[in-house]
Amino acid sequence: MKGISHFITGVAVGTFFPDAVRAAADGSFILALGGIGGLLPDTIDFKFARFLEEPDILIDPHPEQFEAQKIADEIAAGIDRVGATRKKQILKCNTMRLGPDWWQQYSLKFDTKQNAVVVKLGPIVNTSQLPLPESERVWPEGRAPIHTPLLPTYGEFVTVDIFSGPSFALEWRNDRVEIDFIPWHRQYSHSIFMALLFGLICGALFFLLGSSLYVTAGLIGAFAVLAHVLEDQLGYLGSNLLWPLTKVRSTGMKLIHAGDAIPNFFTVGTCCMLIIYNLDRFSPQPLIDPLVYWGVLWLPFPLALLYFLLRKFRADALQRVPLLAQQEGDLVAETQEVVDA
């Protein structure tokens, strides 16, 4: 889900607490806690966790001296090193910035069929990832063989272009090297533990500020984080829900991708309607007729979602994409969404 969907879901969660809505009408900002909680997991990941990750293999190419073969060799050597030492390695690919809005794109692929790493130069793109016409240069592709068994994973090229590049965890599991895409994402920040922790912090803060609504504040904070985590579960890649008890990210419900327009629109629209409905419901003189509101005004949103899901299931049936590829696609979409927000 996109940031705004998570955010507005958090706000909507808060409006289910009548005392919070009434306090808000009297000047309190308590409902903003929901929004903060809703975006907190991604904030932790994208504003802190990613920078604290120490890369073992750093790819930092120069746009004028792009050495595709050298990059491919470095990555392949890193994978082989994991195979030899059984020690986890973090691979980080930096971007190439050409100007305020222009980036030199390159891409890499873990070719599990050929057991090789492929690296190639792409076009110049703007921050919206739209290529500059005729900017693609003819450049030799880099290809390096891997001598270690590799888990069949995302079969497509991963592009590295705008803002901050992706990272990969190369880890020895089940007698082969597994590649985790963006390993710093959706770990502890997307767990029930984080929901509880943020709830406690919100509650404590309100308690210290002398507010009688500290329990409500705690609940809003916790449920907002939890709502984010649960929404992410709708995608292909779930979250590490039970951290620190578990170490890996679970599989999601495979219903949507993070960047899908209609599910995001459905979420934002429904949450906005929920917020308005709850504000009205807990006001001294409610105006909304629930039947008209939900039966007529809300109707376009579920209909659009239904249309989306039908189309998606039909497409999924026709084109079978491996789960890992879907999960990594999800992460790509989310990363792109986050960086160009």
Place this chain on the structure above:
Amino acid sequence: MNTEILTLALYALAGTLLASLLALIPALHVYNIAGIFILLAVSAQQFIGGNELAMLLLGMIVGYAMLNTVSAIFLGAPDDSTIFIVLPGQKYLLMSRGYEAAVLTGIGGLGGIAILIVLSPIAATIFGALRAIVLPHLHWILAVIITYMLMAEWPKGGDRGATGLARLWDAWKGLGAGILTFVLSGLLGIVLMYASPVPTDRAFQNLLPAFVGLFAVPWVMDNVLSGAQIPTQHIAKTFDAPPSMIARGVFSGALGGLFAAFFPVVTGGVGGYLAGHATAQRDDRVFIISQGTSKFLYYVGAFWLFFLPTARIVKGGMSGMLATIYTPTGPDLYYVSVGLIAVCGVLSFLLLLAYSRAAVWLVQKVNYRYISLATLFLLVGLVYFFTGLGGLAVMLVAIPIGWLPVLWGSRRMNCLGVLLVPITLNLAGLGPTVAQWLGLI
């Protein structure tokens, strides 16, 4: 009645033509001109009736909402509602497609007119009810928007650095600059609200010097200093946007524009930005169209809400000023205003096509640096004319704040703290307390 409508239509068309001339002057906000009209109308109410003045201003705002794109794209002088258009607009300009960008915003504006017409019979019910429900909650809703704006600014650096902390610092430099921009512009807004150097008899133009300093001057100065060269522009025969793309842009822009028209303080740019996120739009063309719609609905929609027969909503600078001397009455006037919005909107679109061609000619014939310099002098002159030396002082303070996003690559939207912070604090009843902390009152 027909003669009366015809008279009103003539006033509206006159307003559009007037705005179309004024829109060519960079950063001359329609509210400044409307302010002059209000000043004149106060002293000359016997010469022009209330409805005539209202329709004149309606024509002006329609013309301005459609045509202010020209100076934003070709002269790089944005205001609070066009800051989001300047970046993609100038990008198009540098790709020789400035004309196309201007036309795309115009198409968005036409979409906005269609949305207004469709909504006009039910607007009073919807907006009236919505207003009643959210009125006690405006403060925290604005706070939520601020929170999202600040939280959803993601790091643009941080790749390079020997240690985690070094990378974190690299990433947070831009974010910190964004937060600082927001805080400083918020402080500026609080000063303007409680101890403005602008004379009290010009209080309704309080924000003009701040907007010019925060948005227009830094961009124009950037153009002067960078000595940007504008490539030969291409006048496209068709625009590169299929109907589905236009529909997506208009839909997204309509959500944002109506949100901005309805909610206090939220500008067309912010509304469009939020709606763009909500509808997951990423294409530049969709973005430009949506900003065109959003900007149009922000200006015109807010003024249109002023005429709602049973739910008159005073939102936006134009209706705020007009409300001080005039109260619209009756559904007839409302529907006349909707019709005139459509007529003036179509006229403005045709003028947009002509003006964009004229602007293309201008930027190719005259050195862009000279145009920017002339724009800069004009901006300073305007601020002095409307707000005196006090206004100039405010502008001088605002310019470095407006420069921060340019220098640090953070969002210019953070400059809207100048509006968002004081209004949110005021709605929550905290404004005077904060002003007292600052020693302003």
Place this chain on the structure above:
Amino acid sequence: MILAVAGVLILVWVAGGTATPLAKIGDIGATMNYAYVRLNGTVTRGPIYDPDAQSIRFYVADDTGEIQAGAFRDVTQELLAAGKIPTVGDKITMEGTLRVRDDFTSFNLASADKAQIIPPAATEIEIAAIGYDDEYHSVIVRGDVRDVRQPYQGLSLITLGDASGEVDVAISGDMEKLYGAAPSFVLGDGVQVQGVVTYFRDTPQIVLRRPGDFQKLDVANSAATIIPIGSIDAARVNQRVQIQGYVTRVTKFSQGVRVTVADDSGALTLVLWQDLLDQIPNARELQDGAQLQALGQVAQYRGELELVPQRASDVKISAAVAQQNATALPNPAASDATAAPTVTPRPTREPTPAPAQRAIGALTAADQDAWVVLNGVITRANTFSQGMRYTLDDTTGKITLLIWADVLEKIAFRDQLKPGAQVRVTGKIDVFNDALEIIPANGSAVELVAAAQTSPSATRAIGSIAASDVDQLVAVKGTITDLADFSKGKYVTLQDDSGKIQITAFSSVLETVKDQLALGATLTARGKVNLFRGKLEIVADELAVE
């Protein structure tokens, strides 16, 4: 970055050292919308306190004009906590933000600290000496309570009299909401009141600022009890006393009537001036043998003691016929009224001719004082301080049916006297303000021919009105908590125990009640439910103030 930070800091510093500009209220115009200014002036009305909305509103005037000022939420709480509630008469200097609208300009107080209030110093004064020079000045008056009335809920008027004259003391419901109720008292109590002089339609009144400013004096209450007439002697001249007895003689003179009232202890002349007589609803029952109770000031005229009542409500008359079973009436001639109706105790008057049924449209001013019978439908009902005014319509025309309060009390079906009811009225035609009125003399003169059909606008609890009632006719009754003008009428906020609703009243509907509309008044509104700016409202077809 340094420039940006330094610039803002310098601006904050400079702006902080600059005094807030002082504005004259009369100079406030459209271009000053949202200006933060300082105002100096005198509080001329208020406080108007709404505990639900946590708002305090008041009016301030300087030598150039008047403006409504308000404090909301936190500022209201600060004012309450600091005991700085702007009250009529206060000199005030305040800072805040101007809001200018076409139809209304207001001032929002920034904080409690930004209001400097200097209460007025009080000077002792005789009531008759109160004049325009004293407007908004605080005065202290002493006197006895001569009348108490409540024009509407939320305002009590106490008529205070001293030897020099009378003045109304206004006690607002808002003051009582803020500080508690004023001390209790009864008619005739001697009191000292400190308050601010304001003018209501060219008549001075004293507005009580605090309950403690109303003090009961430790003097005998000669007016509270009925004293024997025989005990009234020259020593009581200028005192107010109350007597009870029976009428032994009624003599007309050029400016009124002299009534001799006797009890077992003696007799006294009661002087009723014509203007006061005209206000006594049942003055025509003032005849020999009638029972009479009167409160007035003892005077001496040509060596004779007289009692001079000063208001109609001080004189209570019970008809002679009602006295037939009373004890020991010295005038037995009046005692057989019921048994022998032809022997009426009205020897000096012509017999009243039998009233004739007339069409309303045929009545003219020439019919003044004629006794007629009218049959018509009530189309409008309005209360006033001493009774009810109805509009009677018989399709040929309309006339005001005026029923005094004491007559109304005797009409058993008075609750059914409402729009739609058909009545037959026997009464005297009068002309008041160039309009014809019919005034029934007693309860039996009003007959209910047909009750009003139960309309869909039966009175409902305000809170029960919902969006589903839009376009339905309803009636609500409540207290006025807010009044605001708009170009074609007034917005009236009505509140009962169940909720609040806005009544939109256009000028045509307001016409009959505009003088009675005030905060705190109890209002019944009938009209259609509408959704206005998202809020439910009632567009009034009919208003009645109690």
